[in-house]
Amino acid sequence: MIKINDKRRLEKYILNHRINEIFDNDIKCFMELFYFKRNEYICKEGEDVPYLFFFVEGKVKIYITMSNGKSLLICFYDDFRIIGDMEMMSVKPATNNVQAIQDTYCIGISMETARKYLLNDVKFLRFMCGSLGDKLDKCSNNCSINLLYPLENRLASYILATGQKLNCNGKSVIKINENLKEISELLGTSYRHLIRTFNILIEKGGIIKNNGGYEVADEEILKKLSADLYK
Amino acid sequence: MIKINDKRRLEKYILNHRINEIFDNDIKCFMELFYFKRNEYICKEGEDVPYLFFFVEGKVKIYITMSNGKSLLICFYDDFRIIGDMEMMSVKPATNNVQAIQDTYCIGISMETARKYLLNDVKFLRFMCGSLGDKLDKCSNNCSINLLYPLENRLASYILATGQKLNCNGKSVIKINENLKEISELLGTSYRHLIRTFNILIEKGGIIKNNGGYEVADEEILKKLSADLYK
DNA sequence: ATTTTAATATGACATATGTCATACCTAATT
DNA sequence: AATTAGGTATGACATATGTCATATTAAAAT
Numbered sequence: 407m408i409k410i411n412d413k414r415r416l417e418k419y420i421l422n423h424r425i426n427e428i429f430d431n432d433i434k435c436f437m438e439l440f441y442f443k444r445n446e447y448i449c450k451e452g453e454d455v456p457y458l459f460f461f462v463e464g465k466v467k468i469y470i471t472m473s474n475g476k477s478l479l480i481c482f483y484d485d486f487r488i489i490g491d492m493e494m495m496s497v498k499p500a501t502n503n504v505q506a507i508q509d510t511y512c513i514g515i516s517m518e519t520a521r522k523y524l525l526n527d528v529k530f531l532r533f534m535c536g537s538l539g540d541k542l543d544k545c546s547n548n549c550s551i552n553l554l555y556p557l558e559n560r561l562a563s564y565i566l567a568t569g570q571k572l573n574c575n576g577k578s579v580i581k582i583n584e585n586l587k588e589i590s591e592l593l594g595t596s597y598r599h600l601i602r603t604f605n606i607l608i609e610k611g612g613i614i615k616n617n618g619g620y621e622v623a624d625e626e627i628l629k630k631l632s633a634d635l636y637k
Numbered sequence: 638m639i640k641i642n643d644k645r646r647l648e649k650y651i652l653n654h655r656i657n658e659i660f661d662n663d664i665k666c667f668m669e670l671f672y673f674k675r676n677e678y679i680c681k682e683g684e685d686v687p688y689l690f691f692f693v694e695g696k697v698k699i700y701i702t703m704s705n706g707k708s709l710l711i712c713f714y715d716d717f718r719i720i721g722d723m724e725m726m727s728v729k730p731a732t733n734n735v736q737a738i739q740d741t742y743c744i745g746i747s748m749e750t751a752r753k754y755l756l757n758d759v760k761f762l763r764f765m766c767g768s769l770g771d772k773l774d775k776c777s778n779n780c781s782i783n784l785l786y787p788l789e790n791r792l793a794s795y796i797l798a799t800g801q802k803l804n805c806n807g808k809s810v811i812k813i814n815e816n817l818k819e820i821s822e823l824l825g826t827s828y829r830h831l832i833r834t835f836n837i838l839i840e841k842g843g844i845i846k847n848n849g850g851y852e853v854a855d856e857e858i859l860k861k862l863s864a865d866l867y868k
Numbered sequence: 869a870t871t872t873t874a875a876t877a878t879g880a881c882a883t884a885t886g887t888c889a890t891a892c893c894t895a896a897t898t
Numbered sequence: 899a900a901t902t903a904g905g906t907a908t909g910a911c912a913t914a915t916g917t918c919a920t921a922t923t924a925a926a927a928t
Contacts, residue, residue: 478781492770531762538769539723549780550709553825594784599885
């Protein structure tokens, strides 16, 4: 996490996402811009979250770890969202992990400041209720999909959501650059079955193997297979 | 849904659940007490919710129906909770179904009144943020459990959560009185597999068949099998 | 009384997924 | 060079779950 001292850029994000409009009070002066490198954690389960964040650019994944050590993907954010909302209200440590899967920018307001000014800001509280409601709605929807669709569909969706676009000799290639064991845990399946399902996607022409890694071969095929999960 | 004109009872609920303490304004005068018979709907997907409800006694189940017609259990409420919170914020119709599975009492405030007074009530908005945060936390947790445990465990939990306690010749018996097809849908499984799993629970001594219906034979066995789901 | 319908139940088989043993490769360690 | 460890890959088999055909029973409709 690196603080970016770029007033212009901060202003740009505030304008683009109309962040000023969600507060009664002008608290622009308390806002700081932060950069998270790909793979870096924005918050970790069990740890205090030092800032209330407004996610403004990049992509993050949210996952939970269970008491038996297994972890499971909850969802992705790739559009404007609040991070740290639950922690702000409950003064409890985070219950989920939030990890950047692309270089990511967040606007942060320190938790003390946020609690001091925003817990009395009607406009913001309303916004937060709406935001939490949205999250809850998406969560219950994803939950259903997880239970009702086999891994093949969820994996296709996961690849499209997390695959890294790279330029490879002029061609744009989407690669799966993550540890396969971790992917299997996030998708709530076994390593064995994950590999099996990768092979099925290869058979169906959605992906290919290259240099010991997987790459997207046909985005359309994957799109058809992915049933709007993790949206 | 029947309006109960019993000031005393209403007062009792307000006191017990400290409902007055979650508002800055005294809005007791707008509160009405409602009774829902077992199996009755408190809200239905796609329909407007006419009241903001405070669930105070009984038990309800929340489930979602998917575009392909399948439905899936989200959770149960058997403790003080808000119903209609998301609808109040977003002025959208309900996205979930809420159905009483026991005789249930809710305190209701008409949506107009709620929007008029409560959208400016800081204390209430804070409470609502906390409440939505709790729901989100539980949802993501249940979601994980659903994916990580087989039906046997989920069914055991479901039976304990929804089984009806009846007095049968002096003995207390817990019966499963619901339509089995519906149960299978709520648990996100096939009818065939549900029956199979009932039979497994019979083999393990957790339940027995009686008069063509299933009954709990050994609560402890079921408790061990149910991994804290739907709590 | 007969027919129809809905709910319950089961066998047979197919598919989805988990577990375990093991093998291979590469990078790090000794 | 030999050893170790982590990540990747696969076969064999077991378990979990889905699909389909079909039987049975009880309640509802005619």
